[in-house]
Amino acid sequence: MESFKSSGLFTKQAHVKIPEGHFEEEHGRNGFFGRVSHLYHAIAPVTWTNIEGDLKPQCQPPMFNDNLKRNKFEPILSNDDLVINIGFYTKSFENFYRSADFDELFFIHDGTGRIETSYGPLEYTKGDYIIIPRGTTYKLYLTTETKILKVESRSEFEQPDRGMLGPNALYDQTAIVTPEAAHGSEQDKKEYKVEIKRLGKITTVTYPHNPLTVSGWKGSVYPTKLSIYDFCPVTSHRYHMPPSVHTTYVAKNFVICSFVERPLEEHETGALKVPFYHSNIDFDEVLFYHQGNFFSRDNIDAGALTFHPQGIHHGPHPKAFKNSVAKTRTDEFAVMIDAKRPLIPSEWFSNNENKNYWKSWL
Numbered sequence: 001m002e003s004f005k006s007s008g009l010f011t012k013q014a015h016v017k018i019p020e021g022h023f024e025e026e027h028g029r030n031g032f033f034g035r036v037s038h039l040y041h042a043i044a045p046v047t048w049t050n051i052e053g054d055l056k057p058q059c060q061p062p063m064f065n066d067n068l069k070r071n072k073f074e075p076i077l078s079n080d081d082l083v084i085n086i087g088f089y090t091k092s093f094e095n096f097y098r099s100a101d102f103d104e105l106f107f108i109h110d111g112t113g114r115i116e117t118s119y120g121p122l123e124y125t126k127g128d129y130i131i132i133p134r135g136t137t138y139k140l141y142l143t144t145e146t147k148i149l150k151v152e153s154r155s156e157f158e159q160p161d162r163g164m165l166g167p168n169a170l171y172d173q174t175a176i177v178t179p180e181a182a183h184g185s186e187q188d189k190k191e192y193k194v195e196i197k198r199l200g201k202i203t204t205v206t207y208p209h210n211p212l213t214v215s216g217w218k219g220s221v222y223p224t225k226l227s228i229y230d231f232c233p234v235t236s237h238r239y240h241m242p243p244s245v246h247t248t249y250v251a252k253n254f255v256i257c258s259f260v261e262r263p264l265e266e267h268e269t270g271a272l273k274v275p276f277y278h279s280n281i282d283f284d285e286v287l288f289y290h291q292g293n294f295f296s297r298d299n300i301d302a303g304a305l306t307f308h309p310q311g312i313h314h315g316p317h318p319k320a321f322k323n324s325v326a327k328t329r330t331d332e333f334a335v336m337i338d339a340k341r342p343l344i345p346s347e348w349f350s351n352n353e354n355k356n357y358w359k360s361w362l
């Protein structure tokens, strides 16, 4: 049973009118859905002078650079529920592909082209989320070079429950694009190869015809496309909403959230305009910076990614509080992946991270 207690200095409303010279920390369970306490610190909890061990907040500088091999996906963080990959494609896929291991979510950071699938083609452009159900055969055809954040999931991607927001909140069902049945466009080859991934290994199957041969389909399993620019954020001028209101997709043991441009809380109301400090004790938190000016963090540019493991605090950089006073809007777009089970960085991640990121709160 929830039993609410309090002691000393605190506010009547969380995230609003924080006592002068104090910093609010949220100590919450189950992401932002569970029980919670707020602690009012005289000194922000990120003023460490040293961190020894694995829990340093981690950061990738913009990742689509020369350290990233072209035309393949590079895994960067993973656990038993999901694998986060990045891919910088300068040419179309060589072969068709099908995953027997994962449902897949592509976030198009930049570029244009077309994904031809068993269900028909989907044109893509910057800001699109494309979901490919496990078992779908597809091939990526580029129009321009394409930068992708890809999440492979052991479970299906589903829409969040809108609850009291009503069914049209966040994004309408008509904002979701589905493919029109069509055969594959390439018809002039002698043979066509399909690479199928199972247990991480590739099996290659060759056909004498394009494997995309569907003239029609019906049902409730199909690829989808949703633009991050169609995501409607839930905001309040008097209260800093928790990141969970930006939930775009849910899967087993993780969520995908979209942070998009929006008005900030009004200064006059005393509402906090930057995220509160938290250690997000039940989730590892990954943030991919897509577009805009990320004013709550110093030196973060589009294409960068931060990883804040469970158990260590994070929150705005010191300058952000000052910078936020005059700001009335944010133009930032970012994709957050919150994972319930600890994520393990890949060798590529460790080789390319900014090792000094943890010092950025000093």
Ligand SMILES: [Fe+2]
Binding pocket: 278, 280, 285, 314
């Ligand atoms: Fe966070």
